[in-house]
Amino acid sequence: MQAALRPNADPPTIGALFxxxxxxxxxGFGGVxxxxxxxxxxxxxxxxxxxxxxxxxxxxxLPGPNIINLSVALGSRFRGPRGALAAFFGLMSAPxxxxxxxxVLYERYSGLPGVRPMFAGLAAAxxxxxxxxxxxxxxxxxxxxxxxxxxxGSWAVIVLLHVPLIPAMLVLAPLGILLxxxxxx
Amino acid sequence: MSELPALAWLYAQLSxxxxxxxxxxxxxxxxxxxxxxxxxxxxxxxxxxxxxxxAPGPNMLVSALVGWRVAGLPGALVATGSLCAPSSLLSYVVxxxxxxxxxxxxxxxxxxxxxxxxxxxxMAGATMLTEATSVDWRFAALTAAATLVLTxxxxxxxxxxxxxxxxxxSGLL
Numbered sequence: 001m002q003a004a005l006r007p008n009a010d011p012p013t014i015g016a017l018f019x020x021x022x023x024x025x026x027x028g029f030g031g032v033x034x035x036x037x038x039x040x041x042x043x044x045x046x047x048x049x050x051x052x053x054x055x056x057x058x059x060x061x062l063p064g065p066n067i068i069n070l071s072v073a074l075g076s077r078f079r080g081p082r083g084a085l086a087a088f089f090g091l092m093s094a095p096x097x098x099x100x101x102x103x104v105l106y107e108r109y110s111g112l113p114g115v116r117p118m119f120a121g122l123a124a125a126x127x128x129x130x131x132x133x134x135x136x137x138x139x140x141x142x143x144x145x146x147x148x149x150x151x152x153g154s155w156a157v158i159v160l161l162h163v164p165l166i167p168a169m170l171v172l173a174p175l176g177i178l179l180x181x182x183x184x185x
Numbered sequence: 186m187s188e189l190p191a192l193a194w195l196y197a198q199l200s201x202x203x204x205x206x207x208x209x210x211x212x213x214x215x216x217x218x219x220x221x222x223x224x225x226x227x228x229x230x231x232x233x234x235x236x237x238x239x240a241p242g243p244n245m246l247v248s249a250l251v252g253w254r255v256a257g258l259p260g261a262l263v264a265t266g267s268l269c270a271p272s273s274l275l276s277y278v279v280x281x282x283x284x285x286x287x288x289x290x291x292x293x294x295x296x297x298x299x300x301x302x303x304x305x306x307x308m309a310g311a312t313m314l315t316e317a318t319s320v321d322w323r324f325a326a327l328t329a330a331a332t333l334v335l336t337x338x339x340x341x342x343x344x345x346x347x348x349x350x351x352x353x354x355s356g357l358l
Contacts (some may be wrong), residue, residue, distance in 0.1 A: 001348060007298070019337065025241065025242050026241055026242075027241065032242065032243060032297055032344065036334075044202070045217050046258030051206070051235050055280070058276075058279070058280060059276065059297070061203050061292070061296060061342040062272060062275055062276050062279060063200065063202060063203045063272050063275070064200055064201075064207075064269070064272020064273065064276070065203065065207045065245045065268075065269070066207075067241045067243050067271070068243060068269055068272070068273060069272060069273065069276040070277075070339050071282070071283060072273045072276045072277050073276050073277070073280035075222040076277050077280065077281075078264070078282060080275075084273075085216055085241055086268070088273065089228050091242075091243075092242070092243075092265075092269070093336055094241070094252070095240060095243065096240070096242075096246065098240050098241060098242070099236070099237060099240045099242070099246045099249050099250060100248075100249060100250075100253060100254075100258070100261060102236050102239075102240055103236070103249070103250045103253045103254070103261075106232070106233075106236060106250075107253075107254075110232070114303070114354060115354075116263070117214060117353040117354060117356065117358065118350050118351075118354035119232045119235070119236075119353065119354045120204075120230070120232075120358070121230070121327065121350050121351070121352045121353020121354065122235045122236075122239065122322040122323070122329045122346055122353060123223040123228070123231040123232045123234070123235040123254070123314075123317075123318040124217035124318045124325075124327040124331070124349055124353070125327060125328070125331040125345050125346050125349025125350070125351075126205045126231070126234060126238045126239075126314070126318070126346060126349070127231065127237070127311065127314045127315040127317075127319075127328045127331070128327070128328045128329070128330070128331025128332040128333075128334075128335060128345065128349075129238055129320045129331065129335055129342050129345065129346065130307070130310060130311040130314055130350065131210070131311040131315065131328070131331075131332040132332050132335035133208060133307060133311075133335040134208075134304065134308040134310075134311045135188075135332070135336050136336065137300075137303070137304050137307060138304045138308065139267060140250020141300065141304060147300070147301040147304075148301075148302075150301035150302060150305065150350040151304040151305040152303040152305065153305065154301065154302045154304070154305025154306055154309070155308045155312070156255075156305075156308075157305075158212050158213075158305075158306065158309035159212070159309045159312050159313065161300035162216075163200055164213065164216070165199075165212065165226070165306070166198060166213075168190055169204075171301075172302045172305075173204070173298070173299060173302060174228065174300035174353050175298075175300045176300075176301060177295050177299070178292060178298070179190050179292045179298060180294045180295075180297040180298035181298070183297075183299070184290070184294050
């Protein structure tokens with residue numbers, strides 16, 4: 001099993017980077033990361049599982065959508081700037097076309113009598129999707145009072161006090177890091 | 186056309202504060218798009234966000250739909266490009282040097298400190314979306330049911346989204 005998952009010796013070509021990330025882009029319903037792992041580690045064997053986890057940690061650490069960071073980091077690692085561009089455009093091209101087609105359909109038909117309630121139902125379900133995402137990432141923090149207070153405080157600053165995100169982050173991020181540093185000492 | 190610089194500036198800023206993935210910036214995107222710029226209502230923003238959730242690919246492609254709505258195809262490209270470019274450039278520059286400090290203590294401290302903030306911000310986005318989509322108690326109940334199903338079962342989000350759309354279209358709500 002270990003031997004079977006050893007990465008390929010030759011780095012992927014520009015075309016392979018585009019094709020690999022293109023396949024992630026069209027598969028990734030409801031979250032692309034599981035598909036990314038499957039393609040990169042299991043199917044094309046560009047990275048070992050440990051290398052993938054390490055690269056993913058970086059991409060989660062940096063700001064921006066994780067999967068987009070991953071495409072840029074992996075593309076540049078194998079083929080420099082051209083590899084980064086190939087992976088990025090491979091990932092984004094198909095979803096971009098699909099979402100714009102959906103947008104056109106929405107714009108054309110959202111005025112029709114039966115369509116508006118359909119989108120209201122879809123949107124209410126999507127709110128549930130974000131709520132459950134929030135609950136899932138919040139669950140590991142529930143045993144730590146400091147983390148709970150910081151999460152509730154961050155929520156309140158945005159929702160109750162209506163502070164814009166950037167000034168809020170300029171206070172909340174250093175505060176969180178300071179508290180974590182004291183706890184880790 | 187005059188909205189293109191505003192789109193570019195908004196999404197470039199959001200790109201660099203999107204810690205912990207894309208959902209962190211949802212409340213700010215909604216606030217800017219609905220309240221500050223008045224490009225659409227909260228309900229419309231929620232519908233576009235739902236559409237982006239139902240489509241394949243990174244769910245932050247809601248930027249493309251917002252851009253499209255505000256300034257057509259150039260708006261879609263400018264908004265999405267501005268959301269991706271700053272963070273991608275940062276990834277490009279940093280990923281080469283990453284292995285040198287991947288075990289560093291400060292990295293773990295920073296990550297531990299940012300996680301609760303991320304949780305609070307994603308929850309804030311969820312709260313604001315729910316406020317917009319709960320047009321009456323029946324839609325609020327649908328959101329509550331979807332939350333429970335998605336939290337407690339392994340049912341695919343696509344099934345739940347399709348179920349919500351079907352319930353809405355059926356006229357039962």
